[in-house]
Amino acid sequence: MSNTANSHWSFRLTRIAGIDVRVHLTFFLLLVWIGLSVWEQTRSQTAVLQGMAFVLTLFACVVLHEFGHALTARRFGIRTRRITLWPIGGVASMERMPDDPKQEILVALAGPAVNVVIAAALWLMLTAADYQPVSVAQDPAALFIDGGAFVYNIMVMNVVLAVFNMLPAFPMDGGRVLRASLALAMPHHEATRRAASVGQTLALGLFILGILYNPILVVIAMFIWLGAAGEAGAEQLSHALHNAHARDVMLTRFDTLSGDDTLARAVDLTIHTGQRHFPVDMGNKPPVSLSQDTLLKAVRSHGESDPLRALTLPVMPVVTPETSAETLFRRMQSGEVELIGVVEGDTLSGLVTLNALTRYLQLHRP
Numbered sequence: 521m522s523n524t525a526n527s528h529w530s531f532r533l534t535r536i537a538g539i540d541v542r543v544h545l546t547f548f549l550l551l552v553w554i555g556l557s558v559w560e561q562t563r564s565q566t567a568v569l570q571g572m573a574f575v576l577t578l579f580a581c582v583v584l585h586e587f588g589h590a591l592t593a594r595r596f597g598i599r600t601r602r603i604t605l606w607p608i609g610g611v612a613s614m615e616r617m618p619d620d621p622k623q624e625i626l627v628a629l630a631g632p633a634v635n636v637v638i639a640a641a642l643w644l645m646l647t648a649a650d651y652q653p654v655s656v657a658q659d660p661a662a663l664f665i666d667g668g669a670f671v672y673n674i675m676v677m678n679v680v681l682a683v684f685n686m687l688p689a690f691p692m693d694g695g696r697v698l699r700a701s702l703a704l705a706m707p708h709h710e711a712t713r714r715a716a717s718v719g720q721t722l723a724l725g726l727f728i729l730g731i732l733y734n735p736i737l738v739v740i741a742m743f744i745w746l747g748a749a750g751e752a753g754a755e756q757l758s759h760a761l762h763n764a765h766a767r768d769v770m771l772t773r774f775d776t777l778s779g780d781d782t783l784a785r786a787v788d789l790t791i792h793t794g795q796r797h798f799p800v801d802m803g804n805k806p807p808v809s810l811s812q813d814t815l816l817k818a819v820r821s822h823g824e825s826d827p828l829r830a831l832t833l834p835v836m837p838v839v840t841p842e843t844s845a846e847t848l849f850r851r852m853q854s855g856e857v858e859l860i861g862v863v864e865g866d867t868l869s870g871l872v873t874l875n876a877l878t879r880y881l882q883l884h885r886p
């Protein structure tokens with residue numbers, strides 16, 4: 521999913537441990553829908569507020585789940601740009617997944633583990649209070665009436681979250697655990713192929729169950745099917761880059777801008793040379809990168825004669841010419857990094873973009 525689409529329809533809620541927590545606007549549709557359907561059933565303002573409080577508490581648990589992934593990834597030196605809340609759950613945008621399968625297993629398990637810990641803590645609370653669960657099936661109104669039922673249902677939902685996320689299918693955490701476990705014993709692409717076919721078999725089973733019993737399962741089945749197909753496709757591409765290095769795929773003819781160059785100069789170069797991503801030399805600071813999207817936005821909000829140093833631009837990551845192209849592809853695929861510099865000593869000798877990688881694949885695939 522493109523990150524510009526993400527940021528257009530979502531806004532920043534807060535920032536915790538250096539990671540932005542964003543909420544997608546459709547999430548509010550979910551809240552309104554829950555509120556309205558509780559109102560339909562109960563005609564009680566208190567019940568509506570409790571229903572919404574329940575959804576918000578549940579989503580707080582989803583955010584903690586995502587922080588489980590993000591903070592474990594950070595221990596392995598992988599940054600997370602943001603966590604976005606969607607009506608269907610949360611997404612932690614990590615700059616990449618670990619290359620070491622053992623680390624990938626830990627990162628994937630950390631999310632569901634958070635829900636298990638929350639459920640266990642709530643269970644201890646309820647046991648200490650000697651709470652007797654009321655079955656929601658017997659009395660739907662029991663769901664929100666007393667604090668005990670509220671806590672009980674949050675506990676149950678955390679168990680559901682843990683189990684659902686551990687389904688062995690992409691894009692669920694369980695799919696990653698399965699793939700990484702297989703990757704301990706076989707090549708990465710083979711592990712992905714097998715994990716993807718387990719996922720698609722599961723999707724097919726859920727689809728049939730869904731037709732028979734519950735349409736929501738059909739939606740989940742399609743979601744899993746697409747996730748598995750997408751992961752297998754991306755893996756094929758990255759495997760085709762297995763034997764290539766940064767020096768084989770990099771662009772060697774490019775222009776570098778400086779912080780004193782104007783926006784007009786960048787526009788000029790884009791029009792006349794077709795270069796879409798520029799390294800910008802800021803003097804004593806590390807070089808930053810300017811993408812065409814950022815340039816288009818800046819032209820609207822700044823004057824054309826403004827210097828580039830007036831913009832806030834991301835630092836351009838740099839690698840050596842020997843870096844594997846597969847690694848570069850994994851980093852760029854997520855859309856978090858658009859431009860990588862290739863340096864030899866102190867010289868910037870090439871640029872890697874997703875376009876350059878795709879072109880290389882098109883020309884080198886048998």
Ligand SMILES: [Zn+2]
Pocket residue numbers: 585586589631632685693
């Ligand atoms: Zn997860």
